[in-house]
Amino acid sequence: MSTVAVEVVYRGIFQKSLARNIVRNIVFAARKDGKIGTAFGRYGDSPERNGIPAKQFAVVADNAEELEETLAQYEPTEVDVTINVDDTLCKGVESWAWYGLQPINQLTKPGGTLIVTSRQDADSLIRDMHQKDSPIGLSILKSTVSFSGLWVYKDDHTDVRVLGNLCNVCPQLVSLKSMLETIREQTGSETKVASAQKAYDTATIRQVEPGEGNPEIPYSFVLPGWKEMQEGVVIKAIEAGGGFRGGEGGYQPVRNEVFKKYSTRSMRPVINFETCIKCTLCWLQCPDTCFDVTPDGLYDANMESCCGCGVCEAVCPVPDCVTMVGEAEFEDNNSQWEMWQKDKEGYNSWMTLLVDKQKSETRTHGFHHVGGYAEEIANTEEVS
Amino acid sequence: MTTVETQLFQTEQEELISGSEAIAIACALADVDVITAYPIRPYDTVMQYVSKLKADGVFDCDFIVAESEHSQFEIVKHASAVGARTFCGSSGVGWFYAFEAITVTAGLRMPVVAMVGNRALDDPGAFGTEHNDALAVRDLGWMLYWVATAQEALDIALLSWRVAEDPRVLLPMAISCDGSFLTHSQAIVNVPTSEQVRKFLPPYDRGKLQLHPDNPITIAPQVNEDWLMEIRRQSDEAMHRSVAVIEEAYADFKKTFNRGDPSAFIEEYMTEDAEILIVGMGTLALPVRVAIRRMREAGKKVGFVRIKFFRPFPTEELQRVLGGVKAVCVIDRDYSFGSPSFAGVLFHELRSTLYPLEKRPLMLNFIAGLGGREIHTNDVNHMVDIVQKAIDTGKIEQEATWIGVRE
Ligand code: SF4
Ligand code: SF4
Numbered sequence: 001m002s003t004v005a006v007e008v009v010y011r012g013i014f015q016k017s018l019a020r021n022i023v024r025n026i027v028f029a030a031r032k033d034g035k036i037g038t039a040f041g042r043y044g045d046s047p048e049r050n051g052i053p054a055k056q057f058a059v060v061a062d063n064a065e066e067l068e069e070t071l072a073q074y075e076p077t078e079v080d081v082t083i084n085v086d087d088t089l090c091k092g093v094e095s096w097a098w099y100g101l102q103p104i105n106q107l108t109k110p111g112g113t114l115i116v117t118s119r120q121d122a123d124s125l126i127r128d129m130h131q132k133d134s135p136i137g138l139s140i141l142k143s144t145v146s147f148s149g150l151w152v153y154k155d156d157h158t159d160v161r162v163l164g165n166l167c168n169v170c171p172q173l174v175s176l177k178s179m180l181e182t183i184r185e186q187t188g189s190e191t192k193v194a195s196a197q198k199a200y201d202t203a204t205i206r207q208v209e210p211g212e213g214n215p216e217i218p219y220s221f222v223l224p225g226w227k228e229m230q231e232g233v234v235i236k237a238i239e240a241g242g243g244f245r246g247g248e249g250g251y252q253p254v255r256n257e258v259f260k261k262y263s264t265r266s267m268r269p270v271i272n273f274e275t276c277i278k279c280t281l282c283w284l285q286c287p288d289t290c291f292d293v294t295p296d297g298l299y300d301a302n303m304e305s306c307c308g309c310g311v312c313e314a315v316c317p318v319p320d321c322v323t324m325v326g327e328a329e330f331e332d333n334n335s336q337w338e339m340w341q342k343d344k345e346g347y348n349s350w351m352t353l354l355v356d357k358q359k360s361e362t363r364t365h366g367f368h369h370v371g372g373y374a375e376e377i378a379n380t381e382e383v384s
Numbered sequence: 385m386t387t388v389e390t391q392l393f394q395t396e397q398e399e400l401i402s403g404s405e406a407i408a409i410a411c412a413l414a415d416v417d418v419i420t421a422y423p424i425r426p427y428d429t430v431m432q433y434v435s436k437l438k439a440d441g442v443f444d445c446d447f448i449v450a451e452s453e454h455s456q457f458e459i460v461k462h463a464s465a466v467g468a469r470t471f472c473g474s475s476g477v478g479w480f481y482a483f484e485a486i487t488v489t490a491g492l493r494m495p496v497v498a499m500v501g502n503r504a505l506d507d508p509g510a511f512g513t514e515h516n517d518a519l520a521v522r523d524l525g526w527m528l529y530w531v532a533t534a535q536e537a538l539d540i541a542l543l544s545w546r547v548a549e550d551p552r553v554l555l556p557m558a559i560s561c562d563g564s565f566l567t568h569s570q571a572i573v574n575v576p577t578s579e580q581v582r583k584f585l586p587p588y589d590r591g592k593l594q595l596h597p598d599n600p601i602t603i604a605p606q607v608n609e610d611w612l613m614e615i616r617r618q619s620d621e622a623m624h625r626s627v628a629v630i631e632e633a634y635a636d637f638k639k640t641f642n643r644g645d646p647s648a649f650i651e652e653y654m655t656e657d658a659e660i661l662i663v664g665m666g667t668l669a670l671p672v673r674v675a676i677r678r679m680r681e682a683g684k685k686v687g688f689v690r691i692k693f694f695r696p697f698p699t700e701e702l703q704r705v706l707g708g709v710k711a712v713c714v715i716d717r718d719y720s721f722g723s724p725s726f727a728g729v730l731f732h733e734l735r736s737t738l739y740p741l742e743k744r745p746l747m748l749n750f751i752a753g754l755g756g757r758e759i760h761t762n763d764v765n766h767m768v769d770i771v772q773k774a775i776d777t778g779k780i781e782q783e784a785t786w787i788g789v790r791e
Contacts, residue, residue, distance in 0.1 A: 040402075
């Protein structure tokens with residue numbers, strides 16, 4: 001019996017068409033190979049929210065009965081290939097479909113492959129990924145992460161390049177010939193066929209051994225039984241807040257203990273505490289009540305709650321006081337204000353570095369989309 | 385993508401589509417005149433695809449996005465009265481919000497075809513599949529069908545207009561599709577040509593019942609007890625007649641399109657020598673079939689009956705198939721709180737179906753997969769173990785068991 005399953009992990013809305021193109025073309029190509037397949041998005045993730053991690057799957061089998069065997073479990077328990085089209089999701093996946101953090105490689109079967117579109121190197125991606133007790137291959141498709149909006153699709157060849165790469169790392173899925181024919185038929189573009197072929201020719205795999213990667217146990221919690229749950233669909237309110245870090249001054253809300261947001265965001269705000277004029281706007285407008293008010297009246301964004309929407313950056317009246325920076329730059333969720341307190345000079349130069357880098361970077365989020373295109377196209381050409 | 389739109393309907397096509405998309409394509413093939421919509425998940429996937437077909441110029445219809453589900457169903461009811469072929473649909477509480485319009489549609493004998501994207505009823509707000517929404521019309525004169533695959537969704541939609549609009553029937557029909565499993569996953573579907581569909585599906589002709597200036601009539605006057613019971617009896621008779629019409633139409637369907645099951649009403653899987661028969665509706669067929677294949681390999685005589693038409697209910701067929709077995713294992717993706725056995729809706733229907741038999745099988749009920757929770761092959765094994773124990777001991781410890789609920 002041979003059934004091959006592929007998942008695409010992507011950012012909701014911004015990468016939906018990208019993910020859909022990938023899974024559908026897999027099934028079309030499989031048909032050309034005389035196989036049968038199905039493509040589906042995980043229901044729990046939809047309707048999608050801007051940037052919230054989501055999944056789509058493609059399952060290919062030799063015949064209908066084999067396909068049924070696999071689909072008896074709707075969401076596959078393991079996949080041959082995980083395709084991650086946003087490298088920041090190497091830190092883990094928090095979707096709408098469940099609470100908690102799922103390692104990016106959780107479903108990747110032993111000996112399977114994780115394809116990541118990224119401009120980072122293998123070491124920094126592996127640092128982000130949770131450890132696994134079996135080896136998998138990491139195939140980095142060198143590329144600027146492809147983001148678009150709700151109404152537009154950025155046709156930067158990421159879909160066909162992923163598909164070319166996929167045929168190399170997972171030859172048992174579909175043949176390159178059928179894939180190229182499918183791309184030709186579906187897009188009518190010889191340049192895209194060439195892009196896929198090139199990605200096939202240049203694909204690499206780096207083995208990731210057990211013990212390599214982030215040793216943390218991913219955040220999760222136990223779901224209660226029906227007798228423990230309060231009746232009437234009633235849940236207890238979260239208590240009101242108190243002083244900053246439990247002290248006298250400032251203010252810190254009590255937060256939901258089980259619903260945290262880490263990989264929900266692809267960017268986070270970095271605050272310049274020196275230029276902040278304490279106008280309260282970020283604190284008022286943040287949809288997720290992220291800001292803790294420090295005893296000195298400054299606003300510290302709490303990274304257990306931030307969904308990375310960028311509203312704080314948009315409303316802050318002081319130029320460059322709040323800057324959204326790509327998640328790849330961060331290794332922890334520590335308090336920026338505490339860092340600044342400990343070593344102001346050190347913090348300021350770290351922050352300036354990040355802000356400057358962001359200006360030349362192309363990462364975008366919902367509120368930060370306009371204007372990035374020209375450079376992005378240049379970047380894509382440079383890396384491909 | 386160029387493939388779907390330009391070649392669709394001229395030649396037979398293989399498409400990679402969801403159950404919702406399959407129904408939207410059926411609307412185009414059947415050349416539906418009026419479609420109304422109001423968004424609610426998972427039904428909204430149909431309206432998205434109808435809009436796309438319309439925007440692409442493949443399909444021309446009056447596509448009306450109403451301001452609520454109630455208006456949505458009122459509009460098609462009226463359109464149906466003037467002779468338009470109609471389609472609409474909803475899910476969960478949206479379907480319930482339209483309920484006043486839904487009851488009168490059947491009462492007035494309007495052959496509206498609706499899709500119910502099965503969804504848990506609020507509260508608590510949830511998106512996953514549960515069958516209680518669609519089941520709520522079971523007593524009202526709606527024909528009611530449960531689909532298991534995207535291909536079946538397309539096929540049954542075509543059959544729906546043919547049966548509903550038949551002058552011997554003139555009753556509305558609801559096509560129930562499990563949210564997520566059917567509405568949101570894409571499978572390979574054979575799409576027939578418009579030519580084939582035209583042969584199978586005659587135009588809708590309401591005859592003397594059509595509201596038209598040339599045919600002055602009044603529809604739905606207020607009546608009192610002198611009239612009402614006779615009107616109800618007419619609906620009852622139409623539902624009786626629908627059985628033969630469905631059989632006839634399904635036979636013709638199989639001839640025209642070269643596919644279909646032996647029976648329009650039920651699907652049998654490994655029933656022949658079975659001692660235990662599992663009965664259920666919708667997409668749970670998939671894990672059940674796989675579990676049965678494995679049990680058969682281990683020598684267990686288990687089979688499956690999928691009920692397709694819930695209304696009209698296939699009583700005689702079920703009596704024939706279920707009559708001889710040792711035990712019947714009914715899976716309900718629904719609930720009926722406080723019902724005779726504190727069990728599911730399907731269970732009670734089946735028990736009353738089997739009651740007149742001389743030799744009645746043991747009957748056990750399993751409530752499973754509520755709110756879209758997956759029913760796994762292991763769950764099916766677990767149910768069959770419980771049933772086997774009842775057979776061995778000759779004793780039913782508990783009629784209804786909840787499967788997969790966290791204790
Ligand atoms: S990006 Fe800013 S506004 Fe948005 S959630 Fe995070 S802290 Fe709040
Ligand atoms: S909006 Fe900007 S200036 Fe105002 S309090 Fe927040 S960080 Fe300071």
